[in-house]
Amino acid sequence: MVNSPAPSSNDVKTHHESVGAWAKRYYFANRAAIESVLRPYGIGTTQWYVLYQLANDGPTIQRDLGQLLHLERATLSGIVSTLVRKGHVEQVPGATDQRQRVLHLTKAGRKLWEGLPDPIAVIGATSLQDISEAELATAVRVLKAATQRLNDYMADGDRT
Amino acid sequence: MVNSPAPSSNDVKTHHESVGAWAKRYYFANRAAIESVLRPYGIGTTQWYVLYQLANDGPTIQRDLGQLLHLERATLSGIVSTLVRKGHVEQVPGATDQRQRVLHLTKAGRKLWEGLPDPIAVIGATSLQDISEAELATAVRVLKAATQRLNDYMADGDRT
DNA sequence: GTGAATTCGTTCGTTACCTAACAAATATCG
């Protein structure tokens, strides 16, 4: 796309746009691919992550799950109620703290989980093969650093 | 970050998850930051891209705009009608082909555009400073290659 | 030149993300 002459300072914006643009495209392509694997089972990508957590780490407080998956309370609330409606997850008030909701798989939920393919393995393997460990590490480092900056920026901006 | 022992096959999943996970987090952090810049003006990120196109390249057929911005017809349709509702954009049937819609800025839309900051410049500059050109290029290359793979995978899967 | 295929935009249903505002429960401080 952007062929590579000596990058002038004018290229900065182009580069920036590229990382952002490609992060977006990769995110959505990845999501679409995962969803195509999961579609026959009637669950979405983020719903899968919730089931994954509950299946592997057992009952979890909704608040903690939100932090683990980097989701806002409101977002998780909707996803959980979808899973509850479908009968895969049960949501019970916490024993000591009545505000909290403890989530755990229902029997049906566990059964579903056991029949589920692992979309990360299926999709991830195809999408990243032939990319060296070093390149992967660089990509992650860049994405991580940039995300960090943005979060700092937002935190600052809020306080001002 | 990811220190580099001989990568066992168990690392594969971890790495894959990381690129996907970080692409997602960067995408949303970026979007949130851009939206915070644009919020006072009452427009969203993708709406800004539409205005950008119309301001710089003049009237455009909706179909072409979709390809430029990598958006499906259905997605763009909603975004355009939001901009039309707000009075920034006008959507007129094509002269030669009555199926097509030609989009152009209204007078109010152009005025808005002229008072708008450039969120890509503002946000991109902060988020990617101190990252070398080489690293940026690698990140883009990885994201691009992975996206390519996923698109191929989806195309194959559809035909099967 | 007419019937079939294609293209373009819209609408509908779904997923997933956010903020803001709110209610209930719990914690903290005077």
Place this chain on the structure above:
DNA sequence: CGATATTTGTTAGGTAACGAACGAATTCAC
């Protein structure tokens, strides 16, 4: 103890993305 703050989850409203199905316009084939 009791008023005030904080935490947890939900709801409502907004943005953005997708696929499927549809109608209208156009193009293609024969």
